[in-house]
Amino acid sequence: MMENLPNCPKCGSEYTYEDGSLLICPECGYEWNPETAQDEAASDALVVKDANGNVLQDGDAVTVIKDLKVKGSSSGIKAGTKIKNIRLVEGSDGHNIDCKVPGVGAIKLKQEFVKKA
Numbered sequence: 001m002m003e004n005l006p007n008c009p010k011c012g013s014e015y016t017y018e019d020g021s022l023l024i025c026p027e028c029g030y031e032w033n034p035e036t037a038q039d040e041a042a043s044d045a046l047v048v049k050d051a052n053g054n055v056l057q058d059g060d061a062v063t064v065i066k067d068l069k070v071k072g073s074s075s076g077i078k079a080g081t082k083i084k085n086i087r088l089v090e091g092s093d094g095h096n097i098d099c100k101v102p103g104v105g106a107i108k109l110k111q112e113f114v115k116k117a
């Protein structure tokens with residue numbers, strides 16, 4: 001009788017098997033404890049901190065801490081500009097904040113140039 005074991009969280013393989021208290025994926029070799037799988041998934045979540053080390057969340061308001069040049073714009077973003085309702089994204093180049101800046105439009109910002117408002 002086959003048990004209903006979860007698919008591998010790393011590669012999605014359906015061929016997982018039990019070995020003691022661990023589940024093992026024969027395709028990618030990943031081993032995990034099903035009781036702590038939810039805790040690990042939460043720890044893999046994106047953590048974005050502002051210039052002062054405060055953790056930012058979706059929907060937060062931030063303030064720009066230095067003048068920023070914007071490609072294709074002559075004005076840029078001035079220090080002290082408040083940006084509401086930010087969205088956190090996984091940015092490969094460090095641009096982890098997706099937002100709409102008043103007078104500039106939709107843009108991505110680096111976390112080290114903002115502080116939580």
